[in-house]
Amino acid sequence: MPISTDRRRPLRRPATLEDVARLAGVHASTAxxxxxxRPVRISSATVARVREAARTLGYQRDNAAAALRTGNSRLIGVLVHRLTDLALSTMYGGVDAAAAAAGYSAVVANGLDDPTVxxxxxxxxxxxxxxxxILADAxxxxxxxxxxxxxxxxxVLAMRTLPGHLSVSTDDLEGGRLAARHLLEQGHRRVAVAAGDPLASTGRDRTAGFREVFAGAGLPVPDExxxxxxxxxxxGHQAGDLLxxxxxxxxxxxxxxxxxxxxxxxxxxxxxxTVGSDVALVGYNDVELAADLPVPLTSxxxxxxxxxxxxxxxxxDRIAGRDVSSILLPPVLVPRASTLDARPGGGNS
Structure with a gap:
């Protein structure tokens, strides 16, 4: 019986890094x-040529083998206080997507704001x-x-900051100021703050920015x-009970x-x-549910x-040894019915 054509055809082996380097005309280490x-000290033309060669040959990078060679696991750890927190879960989604695009995997753990845990x-x-x-519960x-x-x-710290440590966060001082200016513009003079955790920069800075504006307007917010x-x-319910x-x-x-x-x-x-009629309320982060509450929340x-x-x-960048500096993102106030429809009433005096 004649041997079939398919059986005579040699099996195609997977493309290797050396194949890519040969086709691109570079050394294997350059490939x-x-x-x-994020290639370092390689021209953009060379990078483009190597990547085109890899696409042509169908080359797939072996991350496990690369980890053994380089000592890099291509894993990023993310520590949050609770991933059920809507703001943190959105932040983690950004980390996860960016990590995947860069060929990394993100592993998350909950610290529960407990030092031992x-x-x-x-x-x-x-x-x-x-x-x-990425430390998101500092x-x-x-x-x-x-x-x-x-x-x-x-x-890198995310969302929260600590003096002397690299971080990416929102300008929370300015965010607190935005909330204060908005309430002043709405005619409110007698205000209070559900201040979160003063040991977290988010609670401390947002509160400080808010109180700064009211103090500047001659209406300091007392500690009580x-x-x-x-x-x-x-x-928040506990804070509301006190207030x-x-x-x-x-x-x-x-x-x-x-x-x-x-x-x-x-x-x-x-x-x-009732929020939105006889008391105004401003939140922070503008999570997805804010706009869908029975009285949409200004945030x-x-x-x-x-x-x-x-x-x-x-x-x-830090792993690669590049120079880095902290980043502050600008906050934006989103006004909704929880403040726009609330009457200051007797709070003007």
């Missing part, structure tokens, strides 16, 4: 560096030989950033009108986080007050998706 996410989760990430860390009493610095592990009970719905006991009651409240604002809404409801928008992308890019 390898040209196929990384945070250290355990960080150690677990480091045990996976990650190439770097606090003023933090030791993790310093620990990473001592270990020589590249890291600042409830620092933490972030989230339950903490509802004030006499006289505030005509407006600034909550430094949208989920905290949701808790404040519940406390105000329990006290017989200071923070571009968390872009923040995640930039944090990943900055971390890759």
């Amino acid at each position: 390898s560096r040209s196929l990384t996410e 945070r250290r355990e989760r960080l150690d677990a990430l480091l045990a996976r030989r990650i190439d770097g860390v 606090r003023l009493d933090d030791t993790l950033a310093g620990h990473l610095q001592e270990l020589g592990v590249p890291y 009108r600042v409830a620092a009970t933490g972030f989230g719905v339950a903490a 509802c006991r004030l006499d006289p009651a505030p005509s407006a409240v600034f909550a430094v986080d949208d989920l905290t604002a949701v808790g404040v809404i519940g406390a105000l409801r329990d006290a017989g007050r 200071v928008r923070s571009d968390r998706d872009r923040m995640g992308q930039l944090a990943l890019e900055l971390l890759l």
Whole structure:
């Protein structure tokens, strides 16, 4: 029986890096560096030629083999306090998408704002030989950033900041100022703050910016009108309970986080007050649910998706040894019915 044509045809082997280098007319090491996410000291023409050769040959980079050769795992660790936080999940989505585009994978862990848990989760990430860390739950009493610095592990803070550490965040001082100016423009003079966690830069800076503007207008916000009970719905309800006991009651409240604002809404409801009619409320982050609440929430928008992308890019720059500096993104106030329809009432005096 004659041998079939197909059986006589040799099996095609996968293209190798050497094949790519030969077709592009470069050394194999140049081809390898040209196929990384951010080639260093290689001309753009050479990079384009190598990548075209790789496409022509159908070359697929073996990340596992590359990790063995270079010691790089192409894994990025991301530590958050809770990924169920809507703002953080959006930020992580930006990290994950940017990591995938750069040939990396992102591994996330929840620190739960508990020092012991945070250290355990960080150690677990480091045990996976990650190439770097995005730390999204830094606090003023933090030791993790310093620990990473001592270990020589590249890291970037995201959303929250610490003095002397590289970060990507929103300009939260200015965000607090935007909320204050908006409420002043709406006629509110007697205000209060659900201030989140003062050990987190997000709570501290947003509150400070808000109080700065009111103090500058000759209407300082006294400490008893600042409830620092933490972030989230339950903490916001607790803050709202405290603020509802004030006499006289505030005509407006600034909550430094949208989920905290949701808790404040519940406390105000329990006290017989209605957001958007007899009390104004401003949140922060402009998460997706803000516009879909029964009374749409005025909120200071923070571009968390872009923040995640930039944090990943900055971390890759740091891994590559390039010069880097912190990034502040501009906040934008998005006015909605929770302030536009609320009457200052007796809060003008």
